[in-house]
Amino acid sequence: MSQSNTTAQDWEIESFGPAQIPNPCPCVSYVEDDVCLLLDPRIHTHHTESRSPDIATIPTCIERAGPRKEIFFNPKEVVAGVVTCGGLCPALNNVIRAVVNCLHFRYGVKKVIGFRYGFEGLIPETSSIIELTPFVVRDIHQFGGSILGSSRGPQDIGKMVDYLVSLGVNVLFTLGGDGTQRGSRAIANEIHRRGLHISVVGVPKTIDNDISYVERTFGFETAVEMAQASIIAAHEEARSARNGIGIVKLMGRESGFIALQASLASGDVNLLLLPEMSFSMDAIVRFVLERFTERSHCVIVVSEGAGQELCAPASGLGKDISGNHIFADIGQWLKKELGNRLKQLDVEHTIKYIDPSYAIRSAVAISSDAVFALQLGQMAVHAAMAGRTNMIVGCLHNQFVHVPISKATAFRKKVDIKGAAFQSFLDSSGMPVDLVQAHLGPPVASPRRTPTPAVDVPRAVV
Incomplete structure (x- = not known):
């Protein structure tokens, strides 16, 4: 801060x-x-001797x-x-x-x-x-x-x-x-x-x-907890079909904290899309195809405010009564667009889409x-x-x-995609850094997994 x-x-x-x-x-x-x-x-101890004596921190x-x-x-x-x-x-x-x-x-x-x-x-x-x-x-x-x-x-x-x-x-x-x-x-x-x-x-x-x-x-931890049922369902649906994809859309108009925390808690999410990230469908398709080769299924969690530059018209959808921008449905768009791309590549697949937002908002x-x-x-x-x-x-x-x-109300708090929590997700999921490269500055070397033939994976393996 x-x-x-x-x-x-x-x-x-x-x-x-x-x-x-x-x-x-x-x-x-x-x-x-x-x-x-x-x-x-935090206390910054370096270079204190070079400070002007009339400047007090x-x-x-x-x-x-x-x-x-x-x-x-x-x-x-x-x-x-x-x-x-x-x-x-x-x-x-x-x-x-x-x-x-x-x-x-x-x-x-x-x-x-x-x-x-x-x-x-x-x-x-x-x-x-x-x-x-x-x-x-x-x-x-x-x-x-x-x-x-x-x-x-x-x-x-x-x-x-x-x-x-x-x-x-x-x-x-x-x-x-x-x-x-x-x-x-x-x-x-x-x-x-x-x-x-x-x-x-x-x-x-x-x-x-x-x-x-x-x-x-308040309410944030309940949202993270209740999101687990939807992620579990998406995971089960995805790995029960050859090249199955489960997409879960969670709350987060401008900040992706729920999606990030829920994905970390789950351990079954392979691809995470947040409002703080820039991404392209080409990169998503490449990742999904790699995932199909390795595990034959993929679980995607997306925040409601993610990817608006892709799914919403340039002029936007206007504003609601509170003055907030109306967002396009990134979840439905992602399901349709990803399905069309895979169909064009003649890749057999199934996609299941889950949006638990209102069930979570009204929960005890x-x-x-x-x-x-x-x-x-x-x-x-x-x-x-x-x-x-x-x-x-x-x-x-x-x-x-x-x-x-x-x-x-001076600004909206956002996920730091250079921070420890987001890095934890990358480490646990194997999601490649280049999917969010636009926010991370110059390209960095990252190890890529060598694709292996699709096999029947024991259920204990995600």
Whole structure:
């Protein structure tokens, strides 16, 4: 994570002022404001003697999350709001439940409003609200989706702030991805412009795990785990036929973390195509033919945002209501194009295609995501009650931190195809480096496997 063009002021978390109310939440320890976390723990020790004496290298620090000894808002006067926006994601209900229970049982907040159907719920004309109590949320973590529903697209910022004021809301939790948090920042900025004390705290929800300056977002590990069933099915279908091909398309519009991690976990993926890569059909066909010679089958995993320069028209497909580019279906295109190429070469083959995206998005969270979502919800409550605003909670270096929304939405985190994780996939799969050569700079020598005649392979061999 680069610290270039950044200053300590860029990382300051907005606050409404000194917190002077004793925290009613019983804690074994409290987080001190003067203890922070280094954004980048790496230290460069070389060439320090050549630095100009008037240049000081000051590490960038990031505020730690957790309960404070003093809080800003009086819990007896707090009215909290919760909203979920964008696509569905495992563990949304877990976060909602954690927020409600922490507010109620730990801080004594008695009124929590759930705004239904995303930011539409913050517009009076389309608003639908429900009161969230511990009784209402008692079992929601056992179900996928969101008890509050969701929607996409922007809404009038002024109307949303007016509505929050009319309802007496002074703490708002926004669960959503990049677009949602940009909207949250606009709400927080309008609140600041009006001189109001309404805390806006985001919990980043992106199954793609592409929020900058946080290591992980909730739902990601569930997606990786659930993708295994589809990869197993593709593998079985592929190796049950002569020259069988199994293609699995996984989520990842601009970042291929799910596809990469799922492929690493599987160990059965032979070809991985990510949005961060450039590739050609000629190279893919050559690889598949080599694979047929060696193992008589091939398993391909592709991220939904990969290869758009190949399968989408030059003019693009327009944008959706949220302003995101509409992507062509790379999975269906790859199945058709690869099949046509092999047919032209008179190569006998079969192709099976699997897209588990919606089944994964609406799934119940696995245990690791359930724990993570619970803690994120609690950290969001601690931040809001301490008077923090215009920020998200996240995890960095295995610790929970506060990140300004302006930094969290500054760019999309992407897979580093020069990094250790991608290299691990190349090492385990044997996928040739030249398939991604466009991103790796000048050509490098790489050992090529000598094709061997097709044989019946024992099932223990992938």
